[in-house]
Amino acid sequence: MPPARAKDFKGSFRRLVDRLLRQRAMVWGVVGFGVIATSMAVIGPKVLGHATDIVFTGFLNGQFADGQTKAEVVAQLRNAGNDKLASLVSSVDLQPGAGIDFHSLGWVLTGVLVLYVLASLLQWFQGVLTTTVVQKTVAGLRDDVEAKINRLPLSYFDRTDRGEVLSRTTNDIDNIAQSFQQTMSQLLTSILMVIGTLVMMLVISPLLSLVALLTLPLAFVITKAVTKRSQPEFMKQWASTGRLNGHIEEVFTGHEVVKVFGRQQEARDEFDTRNEAVFAASFKAQFISGVIQPVMMFVSNINYVLVAVIGGLRVASGTLSIGDVQAFIQYSRQFTQPLTQVASMINLLQSGVASAERVFALLDEPEERPDEADAPFPDPVRGRVVFEDVSFSYSPDEPLIEHLDLVAEPGQTVAIVGPTGAGKTTLSNLVLRFYDIQGGRITLDGVDIARMDRGPLRENFGVVLQDTWLFKGTIRDNIAYGAHRASEEQIIAAAEAAYVDHFVRTLPDGYDTVIEDEGTNVSAGQRQLLTIARAFLANPAILVLDEATSSVDTRTESLVQGAMEQLRSGRTSFVIAHRLSTIRDADHIVVMEDGHIVEQGNHDSLRAAGGVYERLYSAQFAAPVGESAIGAPE
Structure with a gap:
């Protein structure tokens, strides 16, 4: 089960910020544009407050006769018992009879318009830079x-669902992009505001x-409490999504088997259960x-409400102008609005960091x-492969191969046979360094080979697997995958050798036929022939054939066997086979059981010995005769 909560939320967030700061120049550009745009937006209400004062003062000017002074008007109001109005009049630049100064009002409004237009342009530039930073x-x-992924050992994929890996590399990374795209500039702007x-x-x-x-403090307490929950x-939401993707990938891959x-x-039912888990976690996360x-x-x-009431009292007492109170009310809205925005962005930020933690777990x-x-590295590669006292296990408490010795001479075909689970395919994985051995050594x-670069080592191997x-x-393109600069003639020659041509x-489009997803528009046998043609074209020094003809019919198998003999000529070859008829001509046959070599020799000597190989051979070729005899009428 996934952890109930993030293991290191702050650490994952810091790692994301460190990655953003790799675009340092653009990040500073985002900050710079944000500071200037926010400053202009902040100044706007104060200037608008001045416009309100001009209108209000002009209105008061019209209420008194021309020729009076401000002091005379204030004294007249106090004598009449209007002390509050007198205090209000004393706080403005009163010019009785003058009316509204539309010239000054026009300049103030023009200034506000310029401020807001420039602020909008700078915010647009900030948005462009933010998008660039996040996407890069x-x-x-x-x-x-x-x-x-290319540096991870195969053991990681052995214990991790492919759907889970896909979810981390697609859904989680996309969620990081969306979360930070929506929060980065807005969060910065809100803080500056x-x-x-x-x-x-x-x-x-x-x-x-x-x-x-x-x-x-009330807002902080609420935000912290909700964030914690x-x-x-x-x-849980993104862990459940990963498990759902794993189930979907598994069922779609094995759709025919399911049917x-x-x-x-x-x-x-399994899909519904996992989908319900995603729904429940997502709903709860978004609801909270x-x-x-x-x-x-x-x-x-x-x-x-508090600001409006107290501000109104301050205007009545003449301590503040009505324009200042209007500006302050607007500022109070601007002050709480970004706090509300930051609080509402917490869910996006949490979702993005939760995905980031899953991605960083993969990177770690x-x-x-x-x-x-x-x-x-040997130059040239002759192809002599030696297993010296090799021990290996996939799990420390379950030994598989112990103290194995094997020699494959250059140009020799070594067939590896044995019951399922004997360790045959494991030998090919070890010689390719897909896994590192725990004891002994393998030499080329x-x-x-433990001291060789994996890339050059594997370039000298041609591999045809049972799973195409x-x-x-x-x-x-699929045939040429084994040789990047292969000519058309070489591709066709490889296809002819593998009986693909x-x-x-x-086909209507011939070699330009597009292979659909996982090769579903060609048969299993044809897919296997294409992989054999790929190996032909690679022209490797060493061949690994793991049940390379398991999906072809008997006639095609006999043809491919002849081509295989040509391909193996002069090359060291490891042939893993269940059908013993395909390896009778091998130079050396190794019989494995429970990770140990129990018999070695050629076909004739092993049959004459009457051991494990003879029993396997008899089980394949004598059983049908026995069954026929048993089923025959008496």
């Missing part, structure tokens, strides 16, 4: 994940600023985190042991 960061993260707005509020009225700040749910055995309903915004809006409204997986700096022409693999592309030319 995510592209780099994808590159790192791709490179990491809070700081700038607070400064302007303090300039206008420290008392009202104190009233506005009284709601901050929603963070584990986001981890053959009539397990559609069971597959559907979604509580933040309405609660913060409620706190904001309380703040608005132990890698294959790095190759040596000056790794030795006298050089320990074709990528989406033309037949020509005939069936390819019967």
Whole structure:
């Protein structure tokens, strides 16, 4: 089961920020544009407050006769008992009879318009830079994940569902991109807006600023409490998504098997169970985190009421102008709005960091042991492979191969046979360094392969596996996968040698026929022939054939066997086979049981010995005769 909550939320967030800072120049550009745009947006309400004062003062000017002075008007109001109005008049630049100064008002409004237009342009530039920073960061993260997958040992994929790996490399990385795209610039702008707005509020009225700040601790407590509860749910959401993807990938890959055995309903039930788990975790995460915004809006409204009431009293007392109060109310809204935005972005940020933690967990997986700096390599490669006292196990508590010795001379064909689970395929994996052995050593022409670079080592091997693999592309491209610069003549020659050319030319597009996903538009036998043609074209020094003809018919098998003999000529070959008829001509036959070599020799000597090989051979060729005899009428 996945952890209930993030193991290192802060650490994962810091690692993401470090990656963003690799685009340092653009990040500073984002910050610079944000600071300037926010400053302009913050100044706007103060300037608008001045416009309100001009209109209000003009209105008061019209209420008094021309020729009076401000002092005379104030004294007249106080004598009439209108002390509050007198205090209000004393706080403005009164010019009785003058009316509204539309010239000054026009300049103020023009200035506000210019401020807001420039702020919008700078925010647009900030958005462009933010998108560039985030997408470059995510592209780099994808590159790192791709490179990491190529450095991971096969043991990682043995214990991890392919769907889970795909989910981390696609869904989680996409979620990181979306989360940071939506939060990065907005979060920065919100923080700058809070700081700038607070400064302007303090300039206008420290008392009202104190009233506005009284709601901050409540907002902080609410946000922290909701975050603490929603963070584990986001981890569950993406872990459940990974398990759902793993199930989908597994069922779709084995769709035919599911139908053959009539397990559609069971597959559907399993899908429903995992889908319900994703729904439950997602709903709970979004519901809990979604509580933040309405609660913060409620706190904001309380703040608005307090500021409006106390501000109105300050205007009545003449301590503040009505324009300042209007500006302060707007600032109080600007002050709480970014706080509300930050609180509402917490769920996006949590979701993104939860995905980042899963991606970083993949990047932190132990890698294959790095190759040596000056790794030795035989030149030329003759193909002498020696297993010296080799021991290996996939799991420490389950030994598989113990103290195995085997010699394959250059140009020799070594057949490896034995019951299922004997360790036959494991030998080919070891010689290719897909796994590192725990004891002994394997040498190629006298050089320990554990000291060789894996790339050059594997370039000298041609491998045909029982499980065929074709990528989406033309037949020509699939055959040429083993030799990047192969000519058309070489590709066709390899196809002819593997008896592929005939069936390819019967296709409407010939060698330009596009192989669909996993080669579903060609038969299993044809797919295997294509992989054999690929091995022909690679022209390797050493061949590994793991049940290379298991999916072809008997007639084609006999043809391919002849081609295989030509391909094996002058090359060291390891042939893993269950059908013993295919390896009777092998130079050396190794019989394995439970990870040990129990018999060695050629076909005739092993049959004459009457041991394990003879029993296996008899089971394949004598059983049908016995069954026929048993089933014959008496």
